[in-house]
Amino acid sequence: MTIRTRLILSTFLLQVLSMALLGWGVLVVRRQFQDRDRRNSALQIRTAVERAALDSLIQKDDVALLSYLKFLQVQHPAIAQVRILWSNKGRERRAVVGTIPPGADAHESRMVVSDPRDSERLIDLDLALNYAVLERPFWDTNRRLGKIILLVWGMTSLLGLGVSFLIARGLTKPIKELSRLASEIGAGKLGGKLVWDSDDELGGLVRAFNSMSLRLEEFDSIKRNFVSSVTHELRSPLGAIESFLQLIREKMTAGTPEGMAQSKEFLERIQVNVRRLSGFINDLLDVAKIEKGKMECLLKPMELPIVANEVCQFFEAKALQQGIAITNRLPELPAVMGDSGRVRQVLVNLVANGLKFTSQGGQIWIAGEQFRDGGTRWIEVTVGDTGRGMDAADCGRLFQPFSQGRNITEGVTGHKGTGLGLYIVKSIVDQHGGKIEVKSAPGQGTRISFSLRVAA
Structure with a gap:
């Protein structure tokens, strides 16, 4: 029924x-x-x-x-x-x-x-x-009254049946449409919407279903982009490694001193691609830990300027190659409570993003300042750049897993990433009890700030 x-x-x-x-x-x-x-x-x-x-x-x-x-x-x-x-x-x-x-x-x-x-x-x-x-x-009166009651009962029953049909149709129409839309979604047709203008419970259900449909469409797009990114992340370094191995084999067969020197250079390039694969796999493992709630950070007093200086030195050669100045502007700060390895991972991700979207002649810097919130001292660390910047829509999905903004998909060549880095960054900051925020505008660069608690 x-x-x-x-x-x-x-x-x-x-x-x-x-x-x-x-x-x-x-x-x-x-x-x-x-x-x-x-x-x-x-x-x-x-x-x-x-x-x-x-x-x-x-x-x-x-x-x-x-x-x-x-x-x-x-x-x-x-x-x-x-x-x-x-x-x-x-x-x-x-x-x-x-x-x-x-x-x-x-x-x-x-x-x-x-x-x-x-x-x-x-x-x-x-x-x-x-x-x-x-x-x-009284008998005649009762008989007449009974006939009137039966007549009124019959008329109201018929009227009630019609009203019941109209009410039932009004209540079940959006449910029927939602069922049809759900079948379309089940068949792979995502992004469908149902128009239903009302402020009652059914209207709320329709709005929630429409939101779910749009989210499913977004997730499907994210899935496709992720599959494409993963394919690229695996195929590019593996293809390079395969090519370099073939070249090394040819050089070693020739046995010339120049060939041996080139083979050494090829091995270094293979090592770079292996590191890239290793980093990608580590990101996937970190995301799996985050989704399972098993991301753990060992918090202990650490010197933030030392870690920031190591990160700047790590990217110094690449920044020089791209014609970008990278500086550590952190003043002398008290020790903070943090996992030095995870904090280094945060800074590496943020600086790497800055290098990706900053053109030649630009700047990237790491800065910080102290502030107090409810009797607790914090240090706000900011990684800024003079790159292309982002609009509000891209900023809104910046920390979602497998999500990348239009500044990734439009006009960026080379390694684009998988959309996992900033999701991992936010999870690490959350594990430290801090907050992360982004300030950016198209053509005005980007500043991503996160907070760490000062050690007692």
């Missing part, structure tokens, strides 16, 4: 039940009013009989009482029988007016009336009322 059918049936049955309860309530209230009217009618009859008996005592006319009781029987058919007992100073006389029909719902009540001038003169009356006759006027 579909959700729409269940909603229609549930709403319809709920309305039918509500109308049934309402009709039952009306009938119960009507019955209470009828019981009250029946009691009032019975009271009026008893009062009339009692008054007739009193008048006959006062007028000393017993025949008038019998005549009046017969008249009352005609006026009030509910009077089934009246048994009369006259008492006057020990003398008694009886009379009966009417006969109780067989099977009648007769209710008897006794009344004793005395002469106000002579208390020994009494009339004892046993009045039998047929309650079925008393209720007879």
